[in-house]
Amino acid sequence: MESTVLAAADIGGTSIKLGLLSGTGDILDKWELPTDLANNGEAIPEQLAHSLLDRLKRNGLGKENVRGLGVGCPGFMDMDHGFVHQAVNIGWRDFPLKERLEKATGLSVIVDNDANVAALGEMWKGAGNDESDCLCITLGTGVGGGVIINNDIVHGTSGLAGEIGHVTVIRVGGARCNCGRQGCLETVCSATGIVRLAEEALETSPSITSSLRTLQGTLTAKAIFDAAKEDDALAKQVVDFVTAELGHVLAQFANVLNPKVIVIGGGVSKAGDALLRPVRQAFTNAALPLIAESCRIEEALLGNDAGIVGCAWLVNEKV
Amino acid sequence: MESTVLAAADIGGTSIKLGLLSGTGDILDKWELPTDLANNGEAIPEQLAHSLLDRLKRNGLGKENVRGLGVGCPGFMDMDHGFVHQAVNIGWRDFPLKERLEKATGLSVIVDNDANVAALGEMWKGAGNDESDCLCITLGTGVGGGVIINNDIVHGTSGLAGEIGHVTVIRVGGARCNCGRQGCLETVCSATGIVRLAEEALETSPSITSSLRTLQGTLTAKAIFDAAKEDDALAKQVVDFVTAELGHVLAQFANVLNPKVIVIGGGVSKAGDALLRPVRQAFTNAALPLIAESCRIEEALLGNDAGIVGCAWLVNEKV
Numbered sequence: 359m360e361s362t363v364l365a366a367a368d369i370g371g372t373s374i375k376l377g378l379l380s381g382t383g384d385i386l387d388k389w390e391l392p393t394d395l396a397n398n399g400e401a402i403p404e405q406l407a408h409s410l411l412d413r414l415k416r417n418g419l420g421k422e423n424v425r426g427l428g429v430g431c432p433g434f435m436d437m438d439h440g441f442v443h444q445a446v447n448i449g450w451r452d453f454p455l456k457e458r459l460e461k462a463t464g465l466s467v468i469v470d471n472d473a474n475v476a477a478l479g480e481m482w483k484g485a486g487n488d489e490s491d492c493l494c495i496t497l498g499t500g501v502g503g504g505v506i507i508n509n510d511i512v513h514g515t516s517g518l519a520g521e522i523g524h525v526t527v528i529r530v531g532g533a534r535c536n537c538g539r540q541g542c543l544e545t546v547c548s549a550t551g552i553v554r555l556a557e558e559a560l561e562t563s564p565s566i567t568s569s570l571r572t573l574q575g576t577l578t579a580k581a582i583f584d585a586a587k588e589d590d591a592l593a594k595q596v597v598d599f600v601t602a603e604l605g606h607v608l609a610q611f612a613n614v615l616n617p618k619v620i621v622i623g624g625g626v627s628k629a630g631d632a633l634l635r636p637v638r639q640a641f642t643n644a645a646l647p648l649i650a651e652s653c654r655i656e657e658a659l660l661g662n663d664a665g666i667v668g669c670a671w672l673v674n675e676k677v
Numbered sequence: 678m679e680s681t682v683l684a685a686a687d688i689g690g691t692s693i694k695l696g697l698l699s700g701t702g703d704i705l706d707k708w709e710l711p712t713d714l715a716n717n718g719e720a721i722p723e724q725l726a727h728s729l730l731d732r733l734k735r736n737g738l739g740k741e742n743v744r745g746l747g748v749g750c751p752g753f754m755d756m757d758h759g760f761v762h763q764a765v766n767i768g769w770r771d772f773p774l775k776e777r778l779e780k781a782t783g784l785s786v787i788v789d790n791d792a793n794v795a796a797l798g799e800m801w802k803g804a805g806n807d808e809s810d811c812l813c814i815t816l817g818t819g820v821g822g823g824v825i826i827n828n829d830i831v832h833g834t835s836g837l838a839g840e841i842g843h844v845t846v847i848r849v850g851g852a853r854c855n856c857g858r859q860g861c862l863e864t865v866c867s868a869t870g871i872v873r874l875a876e877e878a879l880e881t882s883p884s885i886t887s888s889l890r891t892l893q894g895t896l897t898a899k900a901i902f903d904a905a906k907e908d909d910a911l912a913k914q915v916v917d918f919v920t921a922e923l924g925h926v927l928a929q930f931a932n933v934l935n936p937k938v939i940v941i942g943g944g945v946s947k948a949g950d951a952l953l954r955p956v957r958q959a960f961t962n963a964a965l966p967l968i969a970e971s972c973r974i975e976e977a978l979l980g981n982d983a984g985i986v987g988c989a990w991l992v993n994e995k996v
Contacts, residue, residue, distance in 0.1 A: 434967075491834045505933060507826050514935020515810045516971045521932045524965050526925070537965060606845070613840045614824060614930060616833020646843050646856060648753075652835040 359386055359417045364673040365424050365465065367406055368475060368665030369393065369431040371447030374406060377666035378417065381425075381674060383483040387417060388666060398449030407462035426466040426677030428669030429459065430475030437517055440469035468672045473520055474511045477504020478668030480621045485656035489618040493611060494658070495522055497604075497626035500536065501544040501551075507615065510675075522611070523548070527603045547604045549579040549626050556582050556596045568592035583629035601633060605640025612645050612653050623658030630657060678705055678736045683992040684743050684784065686725055687794060687984030688712065688750040690766030693725060696985035697736065700744075700993060702802045706736060707985060717768030726781035745785040745996030747988030748778065749794030756836055759788035787991045792839055793830045796823020797987030799940045804975035808937040812930060813977070814841055816923075816945035819855065820863040820870075826934065829994075841930070842867070846922045866923045868898040868945050875901050875915045887911035902948035920952060924959025931964050931972050942977030949976060 360380050368375040370393060377388040394405045410427070414420060433445025440456020459467045470478075477494035486492040490509040496502045501523030505512040512519045523544035524537050532541020533554060545551045556570055556577055569590050573581055585593035608620055620641075627633060634655060642650045660667060679699050687694040689712060696707040713724045729746070733739060752764025759775020778786045789797075796813035805811040809828040815821045820842030824831040831838045842863035843856050851860020852873060864870045875889055875896055888904050889896060889912055904912035927939055939960075946952060953974060961969045979986060 489834070503933065507831050508829055510827055512826050512934060514968075515808070515937035516935060516967065518965070518968055518971075519933060519935040521935075521965055521968070524932050525929045526963055529925075539965075606848070610844045610929065611933060613843050614822065614838060615831060616835060616838040616840075618834035644845055646837070646840055646858075648835065649833075649837055649840070652837075 359419060361423055362425055363419065363423060364670040365410060365414075365427040366666035366669030366673070367410070367427065367429045368472065368669060369402065369406070369429065369448065370472065371395070371432065374402070374409075375662065375666055376406070376410060376413070377663075377670070378413070378419075379667065379670035383667055383670055383674075385663060385666070387413065388663070389413065393448065395449060398451070399445075399453070402448070403455070403458040403462040406459065410463060421464050424465055426468065426673040427459065427463055428475070428672035428677075429455065429467060429469045430472045430665045430669050431455065431469065432472045435469065435471060435517060437470050437513055440467060442469075466673075466677045468676050470511065470668075470672060471517070472665060473502040474504045474513075475666075475668030475672065476502075476623065476664040477506060477520070477621075478511055478671045479660055479664035479666070480623065480658050480668075481506045482671045483667050484659040484664060485621045486619055491615065491617045492619050492621065493522075493608070493615065493617045494621045494623065495608070496624035496658075497547050497549065497622065498624035499548060499550055501542075501548045501624075505615070522607070525607055527607060543603070543607055547600055547626070549624075552579040552582055552596065552600055552626065553577045555599065556593065559592050559596055563592065566592045579626050580628065583626075583632050587632055597632065598636065601636035602640045605637040605642075606644045608637070608655070609641045609644035609650070612641070612649050616649055617653055620653060620655045621658050622655065623661075623664065627657050633657075678738060681742055681744055682738065683989040684729060684733075684746040685985035685988035685992070686729070686746065686748045687791065687988060688721065688725070688748065688767065689791065690714070690751065693721070693728075694981065694985055695725070695729060695732070696982075696989070697732070697738075698986065698989035702986055702989055702993075704982060704985070706732065707982070708732065712767065714768060717770070718764075718772070721767070722774070722777040722781040725778065729782060740783050743784055745787065745992040746778065746782055747794070747991035747996075748774065748786060748788045749791045749984045749988050750774065750788065751791045754788065754790060754836060756789050756832055759786060761788075785992075785996045787995050789830065789987075789991060790836070791984060792821040793823045793832075794985075794987030794991065795821075795942065795983040796825060796839070796940075797830055797990045798979055798983035798985070799942065799977050799987075800825045801990045802986050803978040803983060804940045805938050810934065810936045811938050811940065812841075812927070812934065812936045813940045813942065814927070815943035815977075816866055816868065816941060817943035818867060818869055820861075820867045820943075824934070841926070844926055846926060862922070862926055866919055866945070868943075871898040871901055871915065871919055871945065872896045874918065875912065878911050878915055882911065885911045898945050899947065902945075902951050906951055916951065917955065920955035921959045924956040924961075925963045927956070927974070928960045928963035928969070931960070931968050935968055936972055939972060939974045940977050941974065942980075942983065946976050952976075 503522035528541030822841035847860030
């Protein structure tokens with residue numbers, strides 16, 4: 359293994375993904391741990407440190423070979439100080455993550471939120487192709503995002519930037535969102551939102567025959583995109599609506615930020631061209647022509663590795 | 678005068694505003710020239726250089742006392758090279774502005790577009806209060822904008838960032854915009870758009886009495902805001918609509934960029950609280966609570982000086 363590596367840890371509510379990466383972002387080693395949620399995640403820093411130092415040793419490396427440790431985690435935090443105000447999925451509240459990890463590992467630590475490190479990973483080594491202006495959106499159970507401008511992640515004034523899932527798309531009568539408001543992009547373009555829209559369409563249009571009826575109650579976004587590919591009218595109607603809204607919203611942000619590339623990740627992005635083609639069409643219709651011409655819309659490439667790659671970028675650029 | 682100054686020139690289609698500023702952004706001297714539009718603006722660099730060098734001499738200064746010249750101008754350009762692809766109001770096409778100005782003045786020159794230098798000026802010494810994350814919008818004949826993130830202006834991949842005037846707000850049946858598309862924010866919130874909305878309301882609601890009827894054909898945005906303050910029902914309806922749309926759009930961008938301050942400038946902003954209060958209300962309704970809490974919406978403070986102050990910032994930070 360190389361003599362200097364970047365250490366990375368992407369902490370989630372279920373597992374911690376760890377990695378050792380080269381200075382150019384190649385993954386040299388990677389592994390996972392189940393997240394120790396006991397005592398509101400109190401022991402996570404020690405758990406993580408133990409595993410990391412052990413793995414270094416097995417690779418014939420010591421702390422002196424590690425440039426630093428980049429960490430992604432969910433929740434609301436002060437990135438400058440690596441201080442987590444609240445991470446509901448883990449149990450942390452006012453948790454000095456950076457301080458605790460530096461003590462436990464003896465390494466320099468830099469912390470950012472999980473959506474941002476995933477965006478940085480895709481920007482650096484994924485579909486973003488190392489472009490300095492890049493918008494990333496993740497369509498999963500919810501909708502998250504990360505904004506990269508002038509080759510750096512945008513945190514905003516209180517670390518909350520990137521909440522593209524809570525842009526309002528249905529201004530009147532939109533579905534209730536987890537954030538407590540109505541009509542957010544997340545209610546339309548998340549996997550959950552797409553399923554809800556199909557369930558609603560099945561109920562309100564009983565006369566339309568649809569292969570989705572046999573799946574009612576167990577519908578998935580994948581099944582809906584698959585049915586749309588088979589020309590199922592009801593599924594097509596849902597996909598048309600979802601992709602039109604997504605393309606429209608992305609165009610609004612492109613008009614103001616003029617990104618080189620927009621990367622769409624998360625489970626829903628697995629639909630590939632069935633998602634991307636109509637999104638690109640709606641985007642082109644709503645963006646200024648010169649803006650649309652200079653912006654690609656791509657499917658994310660790194661999957662679950664995006665987080666650790668972004669953590670390594672943070673070490674490379676900021677430690 | 679101080680021994681080292683920042684030179685600034687904000688070039689418009691009618692006049693060139695020039696200034697000498699201190700390193701802390703105080704205006705030490707300022708003056709204007711009528712823009713020499715002869716021969717498609719061919720002589721502007723020499724005109725500008727002559728006036729600037731003359732003024733320096735009158736202040737007892739030479740080139741050696743000038744840190745550099747910051748320039749703002751309208752049009753589509755490559756900021757990195759100060760090369761203007763097209764500036765319709767001036768006549769330039771493929772005009773190497775930076776190169777020509779450096780030759781004519783003997784100074785280091787940095788060029789950006791007029792909306793961006795105005796935004797930088799407001800950020801530095803105006804309502805932006807030197808905050809590192811700041812969104813500026815100008816409501817004039819059209820609607821322009823500038824986005825400041827991580828203490829730098831956002832250019833985007835092809836220099837087109839900031840086009841908040843061309844965000845679509847009326848998705849079906851919106852008025853035709855100068856950009857060729859329909860329903861842009863500019864068709865609703867520019868001075869022109871506000872007047873159009875009032876003229877339309879006067880036509881479609883002949884039964885509503887309104888003091889604006891006597892002004893039909895000579896309406897201004899100012900008259901409409903004034904009438905709204907006097908409880909004119911029709912004027913209030915227009916103002917309610919315009920401010921609701923503007924607050925809504927600003928909230929969408931705040932959700933993604935989490936700015937500390939949003940500065941509203943341009944002629945329409947002179948309406949002051951009659952504009953700001955309902956915009957803030959609509960903004961708070963549509964933004965995530967933590968985003969809304971951490972963001973102020975303010976009226977621009979520098980008026981026509983914003984451009985030269987922003988030009989000076991460019992010299993200070995980038996030359």
